[in-house]
Amino acid sequence: MRYELQKLRCSACGEIFTASLPPEASEEQYSARARAVLGVSRYDLGLPFYRLQGYPAMLGVPVPDSTPWDQIEKVGAWCYVVFAYLEFVAAQGEVIHQDDTSVRIVTLIKDNQAIHAPPRHVGCAGAQ
Numbered sequence: 001m002r003y004e005l006q007k008l009r010c011s012a013c014g015e016i017f018t019a020s021l022p023p024e025a026s027e028e029q030y031s032a033r034a035r036a037v038l039g040v041s042r043y044d045l046g047l048p049f050y051r052l053q054g055y056p057a058m059l060g061v062p063v064p065d066s067t068p069w070d071q072i073e074k075v076g077a078w079c080y081v082v083f084a085y086l087e088f089v090a091a092q093g094e095v096i097h098q099d100d101t102s103v104r105i106v107t108l109i110k111d112n113q114a115i116h117a118p119p120r121h122v123g124c125a126g127a128q
Contacts, residue, residue, distance in 0.1 A: 002061065035075045038068050 006019045006051045046065070052068040 030071050032075075035071045039072045039075045039079070042068065042072060 002065055003021060005021065007016055038052060041052055042049065049065055049068050053063055053065040056063045109118050
């Protein structure tokens with residue numbers, strides 16, 4: 001949500017008076033939720049920073065390219081605490097292996113078949 005505060009200048013003294021924010025608005029420019037979305041977009045979805053800059057610009061809110069980095073860095077300190085705890089919890093568990101690749105490597109499959117194949121005898125019809 002973007003708030004534009006009205007400013008009025010006194011014609012007698014020249015002092016500028018700025019309207020106050022509505023009660024539901026916070027003083028911070030970026031909410032914790034916006035920072036979390038930036039972090040997930042960058043490090044989970046793999047979006048580069050220049051795309052994180054371009055998306056809000058398409059919506060009419062120009063954002064400098066350094067802003068996503070600054071906001072993600074603010075989240076990083078909190079995330080490190082969670083990461084350290086998860087690392088501690090993981091160290092207490094059993095070894096887990098998960099391979100999320102869906103690509104089958106044909107040369108390794110052939111090498112594994114050759115290793116696990118029964119030995120061939122000389123004189124058999126299948127021997128070369």
